[in-house]
Amino acid sequence: MTNNLDTFFGAMSDPTRRAVIERLVTGPAPVSELHAPHDIALPTFLRHLKVLEDSGLVRSEKKGRVRTVHIEAAPLAVAEDWLQNQRLIWEGRIDRLAALAEQIERTAP
Amino acid sequence: MTNNLDTFFGAMSDPTRRAVIERLVTGPAPVSELHAPHDIALPTFLRHLKVLEDSGLVRSEKKGRVRTVHIEAAPLAVAEDWLQNQRLIWEGRIDRLAALAEQIERTAP
DNA sequence: AAGATTGTTAGTCATATGGCTAAGTAATGT
DNA sequence: ACATTACTTAGCCATATGACTAACAATCTT
Incomplete structure (x- = not known):
């Protein structure tokens, strides 16, 4: 296994992703709400979320058309x-x- | 200022660099000693050190032909x-x- | 002075990263 | 049914990152 800390620190090295974590420690949120404060395209933002999810820092479930993200x-x-x-x-x-x-x-x- | 944490987490996201930090918390060491356990070319290793130094995690002084590195x-x-x-x-x-x-x-x- | 040590600099290369637009899908509201 | 919302997928682009070799420079050692 390539050390866990690799992906963790990698995930945290981006300000957008850290901001998402800072938001998520206060409670779960849908993608659109997480995206709102960031001035980047949605697809770009989604890839940040994917990085967070791949690193195990975050999980998400989709219900209807809304995907809710929560911290791990x-x-x-x-x-x-x-x-x-x-x-x-x-x-x-x-x-x-x-x-x-x-x-x-x-x-x- | 682009957050300090950016470069910090970026620096820590690489296993070679984390290993250097793990070594340095036990005390300062010359470049060659830090390099020894890693199976990569010296120039490559030096650039890892530069990343650490640029992030403020590490400093170094050269005396004679030996550069000694210590943690911050x-x-x-x-x-x-x-x-x-x-x-x-x-x-x-x-x-x-x-x-x-x-x-x-x-x-x- | 010659040779070995200990870095350093320069240049190349492949892959990863972070950003974009365009177009598509699946729910939900009207 | 149709429009709107809320993602998703696909593909492109520029820059950063991590690794290499080759050649250079500055100290010790002998």
Whole structure:
């Protein structure tokens, strides 16, 4: 499997798509409503939605002629965890450096 | 300003670049060491580094013939915050739904 | 000084990405 | 039935992205 994070970060690297996510965390919406604030052609917008759906960030169901889109929050959490992890490792390193500095302080005051 | 998150997420959407970040959170390293584990040509790898540097995730200094690269953790934190924010909004919505359900329960038991 | 290391620059190539228009389909409103 | 709404599909275009080789430059090492 080509890492999940690939498609996630790829999906989030576009402002239109991030805006859609920002909208969807407040609740599901039909395609037309999601499209409205964006000044791009509908087909172009639909392909952004497809990217989001392919990345697993979003799902949709069609009822009648309306397709309703909703967010799938899990991938957000996965990415958040990854970032947090990196930060913790990095901070741990800082802590280690601080500890080392302190140790040097004690050894050679 | 074209959102900071654009270049950040774009930078993180590539596995090679994420691997570099994962390595760099444990401490700075010269280009050659960063390149070693990756089975791609050096020039190709250098362009990945440039993407990371352009996105502000990484900086580097050259001393003699060795260029040492180190991470800039702030962008990681910014992205983590953004994701956390989205999650909180989403969870807030869940809470509101739960509250609504509870309210309905009480109204019509 | 000669050779090995460690990048760097330049140029090519294939594919992916983000945008468009035009035309089509399936529901729904009148 | 007909028009309108709400997507869908198909196809085109320009630019960006990720990979390569070849050749160059600047340090060490010996």
